[in-house]
Amino acid sequence: xxxxxxxxxxxxxxxxxxxxxxxxxxxxxxxxxxxxxxxxxxxxxxxxxxxxxxxxxxxxxxxxxxxxxxxxxxxxxxxxxxxxxxxxxxxxxxxxxxxxxxxxxxxxxxxxxxxxxxxxxxxxxxxxxxxxxxxxxxxxxxxxxxxxxxxxxxxxxxxxxxxxxxxxxxxxxxxxxxxxxxxxxxxxxxxxxxxxxxxxxxxxxxxxxxxxxxxxxxxxxxxxxxxxxxxxxxxxxxxxxxxxxxxxxxxxx
Amino acid sequence: xxxxxxxxxxxxxxxxxxxxxxxxxxxxxxxxxxxxxxxxxxxxxxxxxxxxxxxxxxxxxxxxxxxxxxxxxxxxxxxxxxxxxxxxxxxxxxxxxxxxxxxxxxxxxxxxxxxxxxxxxxxxxxxxxxxxxxxxxxxxxxxxxxxxxxxxxxxxxxxxxxxxxxxxxxxxxxxxxxxxxxxxxxxxxxxxxxxxxxxxxxxxxxxxxxxxxxxxxxxxxxxxxxxxxxxxxxxxxxxxxxxxxxxxxxxxxxxxxxxxxxxxxxxxxxxxxxx
Numbered sequence: 001x002x003x004x005x006x007x008x009x010x011x012x013x014x015x016x017x018x019x020x021x022x023x024x025x026x027x028x029x030x031x032x033x034x035x036x037x038x039x040x041x042x043x044x045x046x047x048x049x050x051x052x053x054x055x056x057x058x059x060x061x062x063x064x065x066x067x068x069x070x071x072x073x074x075x076x077x078x079x080x081x082x083x084x085x086x087x088x089x090x091x092x093x094x095x096x097x098x099x100x101x102x103x104x105x106x107x108x109x110x111x112x113x114x115x116x117x118x119x120x121x122x123x124x125x126x127x128x129x130x131x132x133x134x135x136x137x138x139x140x141x142x143x144x145x146x147x148x149x150x151x152x153x154x155x156x157x158x159x160x161x162x163x164x165x166x167x168x169x170x171x172x173x174x175x176x177x178x179x180x181x182x183x184x185x186x187x188x189x190x191x192x193x194x195x196x197x198x199x200x201x202x203x204x205x206x207x208x209x210x211x212x213x214x215x216x217x218x219x220x221x222x223x224x225x226x227x228x229x230x231x232x233x234x235x236x237x238x239x240x241x242x243x244x245x246x247x248x249x250x251x252x253x
Numbered sequence: 254x255x256x257x258x259x260x261x262x263x264x265x266x267x268x269x270x271x272x273x274x275x276x277x278x279x280x281x282x283x284x285x286x287x288x289x290x291x292x293x294x295x296x297x298x299x300x301x302x303x304x305x306x307x308x309x310x311x312x313x314x315x316x317x318x319x320x321x322x323x324x325x326x327x328x329x330x331x332x333x334x335x336x337x338x339x340x341x342x343x344x345x346x347x348x349x350x351x352x353x354x355x356x357x358x359x360x361x362x363x364x365x366x367x368x369x370x371x372x373x374x375x376x377x378x379x380x381x382x383x384x385x386x387x388x389x390x391x392x393x394x395x396x397x398x399x400x401x402x403x404x405x406x407x408x409x410x411x412x413x414x415x416x417x418x419x420x421x422x423x424x425x426x427x428x429x430x431x432x433x434x435x436x437x438x439x440x441x442x443x444x445x446x447x448x449x450x451x452x453x454x455x456x457x458x459x460x461x462x463x464x465x466x467x468x469x470x471x472x473x474x475x476x477x478x479x480x481x482x483x484x485x486x487x488x489x490x491x492x493x494x495x496x497x498x499x500x501x502x503x504x505x506x507x508x509x510x511x512x513x514x515x516x517x518x519x520x521x522x523x524x525x526x527x528x
Contacts, residue, residue, distance in 0.1 A: 135472065135476075136468050136469070136472045136473050136476055137468055137469075138469070138472075139468075139469035139471065139472045140472055141472050141475045141476045141479060142476065143475075143476070143479045146476070146479055146480055146483050147483050147486075147487075150480070150483050150484065150487060151487075154417070154418060154419055154442055155416055155417060155480070155483075155484045155487070155489055156383075156416070156417035156418055156442045156445070157442055157445065158480065159386040159387075159477070159480055160386060160387045160445045162476055162480065163365045163386050163387070163465065163473055163476060163477060163480075164387065164461065164464070164465065165468060219487075220486065220487055223486065226483065226486055229482075230479065233475065233479060237471065237472060237475050240471060242469050242470075242471045242472070243469065243471070243472060246469050246472075
């Protein structure tokens with residue numbers, strides 16, 4: 001299970017940086033129960049490291065994260081609820097981390113995967129990446145990620161994004177405010193990420209942690225009940241005949 | 254002028270609003286183009302009635318999306334200042350009707366709403382945009398709330414504008430009696446898509462509502478309802494603030510300052526018109 005997520009440590013000047021990688025490349029890092037369990041374990045591990053000032057989250061291979069692995073839970077609503085609840089808890093766990101979190105969006109960030117980018121304090125991608133929340137196109141309700149998108153881009157823009165569904169380019173996501181920094185292409189993504197990490201490394205780690213803690217209190221990020229409620233709502237919608245039919249058609253089942 | 258799909262289940266009391274329903278899309282039209290769709294009290298009541306008929310009425314119960322647009326050179330120029338000048342009670346009815354309409358679109362209906370704001374939306378017209386889930390406009394369109402120049406307060410719009418955009422731009426738009434163009438309005442979030450020309454706005458809005466109507470209806474409605482809860486939990490839609498906004502705007506209607514500034518504006522406009 002641990003091979004589904006990796007955690008590596010490096011040092012920039014005197015600052016310790018951790019990198020958490022989603023390692024389910026064959027499924028474009030789609031979040032299965034096993035992958036989520038592995039991510040929970042790695043986030044718990046990094047949370048215990050007081051010396052880490054920056055956590056970079058990224059995906060192995062071409063995709064950042066293709067979203068929730070719904071195929072495996074489509075016929076078992078209890079399992080679907082477990083999957084969505086695990087995502088809900090993971091989002092709050094990541095947000096609560098004391099260090100600054102940076103999403104290195106190397107490729108597709110879809111649905112729950114795009115939600116992960118919104119949970120991070122800073123999101124970086126490249127112009128050609130594909131991001132978005134196509135849940136409503138498939139009859140699914142993106143209830144777990146909605147609070148995070150509202151906090152990231154505001155309620156007005158979140159309505160448009162979540163109700164219209166579909167995907168957008170990295171450049172569009174940057175214009176919308178869903179990602180904070182944009183590299184011209186994948187080849188220059190790491191230089192952009194390194195630049196951001198370098199800046200963070202130059203800041204006072206205590207000041208960063210205190211500021212992040214305050215921001216979390218200000219915007220309601222610590223309210224675990226709303227994302228758990230969202231998980232229950234998403235699981236309920238997933239069980240309806242309309243959604244089951246739409247998803248089966250999409251998955252060719 | 255009638256529209257394809259126009260429904261007989263809606264009758265406009267003002268004569269300035271039309272409703273057409275076709276292919277799971279309800280089109281509500283402000284049809285007072287010669288007055289830049291300036292609002293009279295019955296017009297706001299008509300828009301609310303048209304939306305209610307569309308989302309709750311008989312054969313249209315499965316409406317997938319609503320598009321609201323205006324005839325003539327712009328979406329809506331705000332309240333009809335001649336009727337406000339003639340009788341302050343019209344201003345009060347307009348303010349109450351505006352507040353109720355935005356709440357209807359945003360909080361009482363789970364059907365996605367798209368507004369085609371070609372040419373712009375001023376004051377009460379701009380306030381209506383906060384009821385939409387998607388606003389499409391054009392680059393040269395004008396937006397803002399310059400009503401403090403008339404001794405009126407745009408406070409009625411503040412809670413819904415703040416719900417839609419950040420606190421800084423909300424203050425800036427509410428307190429400065431200036432207008433911004435479609436590009437800036439899209440940048441700050443009053444609008445969501447900006448096309449090049451006014452002529453492109455309605456076709457783009459129609460393509461969005463058709464796309465919305467083609468999606469599984471249950472998920473879209475549940476998602477809109479859920480976003481309402483998320484906004485409520487974030488403190489963005491407190492009923493007490495909506496009531497306070499309306500009270501604040503009502504509080505300055507009929508004051509000496511409002512009566513004299515409004516009269517001066519209306520008289521200047523009439524002089525220009527007759528010159």
